[in-house]
Amino acid sequence: GKYRVVSTKSMPGTRWINLLIEQDCRVEICTQKKTILSVEDIIALIGDKCDGVIGQLTEDWGETLFAALSRAGGKAFSNMAVGYNNVDVNAANKHGVAVGNTPGVLTETTAELAASLSLAAARRIVEADQFMRAGLYDGWLPHLFVGNLLKGQTVGVIGAGRIGSAYARMMLLKKTFEIADHMLIYSPFFFITAYGAFLKANGEQPVTWRRAASMDEISLHPILDKTTYHLINKESLATMKKEAILINCSRGPVVDEVALVEHLKQNPMFRVGLDVFEDEPYMKPGLADMKNAVVVPHIASASKWTREGMATLAALNVLGKIKGYPVWGDPNRVEPFLNENAPPPA
Ligand code: GLV
Ligand code: GLV
Numbered sequence: 001g002k003y004r005v006v007s008t009k010s011m012p013g014t015r016w017i018n019l020l021i022e023q024d025c026r027v028e029i030c031t032q033k034k035t036i037l038s039v040e041d042i043i044a045l046i047g048d049k050c051d052g053v054i055g056q057l058t059e060d061w062g063e064t065l066f067a068a069l070s071r072a073g074g075k076a077f078s079n080m081a082v083g084y085n086n087v088d089v090n091a092a093n094k095h096g097v098a099v100g101n102t103p104g105v106l107t108e109t110t111a112e113l114a115a116s117l118s119l120a121a122a123r124r125i126v127e128a129d130q131f132m133r134a135g136l137y138d139g140w141l142p143h144l145f146v147g148n149l150l151k152g153q154t155v156g157v158i159g160a161g162r163i164g165s166a167y168a169r170m171m172l173l174k175k176t177f178e179i180a181d182h183m184l185i186y187s188p189f190f191f192i193t194a195y196g197a198f199l200k201a202n203g204e205q206p207v208t209w210r211r212a213a214s215m216d217e218i219s220l221h222p223i224l225d226k227t228t229y230h231l232i233n234k235e236s237l238a239t240m241k242k243e244a245i246l247i248n249c250s251r252g253p254v255v256d257e258v259a260l261v262e263h264l265k266q267n268p269m270f271r272v273g274l275d276v277f278e279d280e281p282y283m284k285p286g287l288a289d290m291k292n293a294v295v296v297p298h299i300a301s302a303s304k305w306t307r308e309g310m311a312t313l314a315a316l317n318v319l320g321k322i323k324g325y326p327v328w329g330d331p332n333r334v335e336p337f338l339n340e341n342a343p344p345p346a
Contacts (some may be wrong), residue, residue, distance in 0.1 A: 001026030003051040013308035016315035050078035051181040052318035061087040070095035076321035086222040097310040100317025105309030106301035111166035113300040117273025122148040156212030159222030210346040217245040224251035243269040252277040257284040
């Protein structure tokens with residue numbers, strides 16, 4: 001191969017590797033055992049010559065790494081993720097490195113996890129499972145694991161992009177799966193997205209995020225940037241219903257996790273379903289003890305089809321830039337408009 005492409009992790013499937021090999025690339029996959037690579041680890045991986053890198057959301061892609069990649073002749077970087085808060089896009093641009101992400105293929109998979117967490121939280125599935133395994137079930141009781149009925153409740157979706165909109169659609173499937181009767185949606189881009197138009201055509205109204213946060217159930221799907229950091233904090237939690245359900249499948253820092261733990265302690269009927277955490281892989285002290293929290297390890301996009309698709313898209317992003325042909329999406333443009341034009345939440 002003429003070009004050297006590095007992947008910081010082994011990724012599902014073989015299609016992404018074959019695509020690169022067929023197009024003159026030598027693929028090198030990091031074999032380090034540790035889960036999270038440091039900046040130094042990645043500099044060593046980049047070495048003296050590297051045309052492109054496929055990286056992960058656990059890595060800090062800032063000035064140092066883009067400078068190193070550029071010195072090695074690299075022109076392309078793709079995150080294997082739709083979120084790219086771990087990437088300093090300006091630093092990449094400064095060093096002439098194009099940045100790509102992997103939207104689209106993970107939309108439905110992520111929305112399905114949010115829906116799963118909604119039901120698990122409402123019906124206390126995990127708590128009940130632990131109770132069974134602990135051998136505590138000694139007969140049916142009228143009060144045993146009484147939870148929330150979602151039918152007839154109103155769901156607020158904060159961040160109605162691709163994923164939030166798919167979640168809204170799932171929760172609105174009235175014929176087969178009658179859950180929530182009404183959906184309130186906040187997105188700064190509501191009117192400019194096809195999803196926004198679709199939802200509006202179906203009678204769903206855009207609202208302020210504060211109003212969405214006052215519903216029976218709230219699901220968070222915004223990107224993480226300075227306008228959404230700690231959007232859910234002590235103050236906004238205090239405005240929520242005491243028996244609300246809060247789901248987060250976006251990024252941990254959208255929620256002030258310390259304030260959330262305190263809120264869960266004070267309000268035993270308030271329930272959360274969390275896929276992401278402020279200091280991954282850690283949970284804030286006390287969260288693991290809360291029975292009213294369902295927690296899973298950032299697995300929202302973890303279906304086989306989606307993960308293979310993400311790997312393929314990441315490879316195409318890098319390949320497209322190296323070979324100079326147009327590919328799905330535009331690796332020069334990691335949806336930058338999302339960051340630049342986002343109005344601060346009202
Ligand atoms: C996962 O969190 C992603 O952003 O793809
Ligand atoms: C519960 O199992 C019922 O029969 O109501």
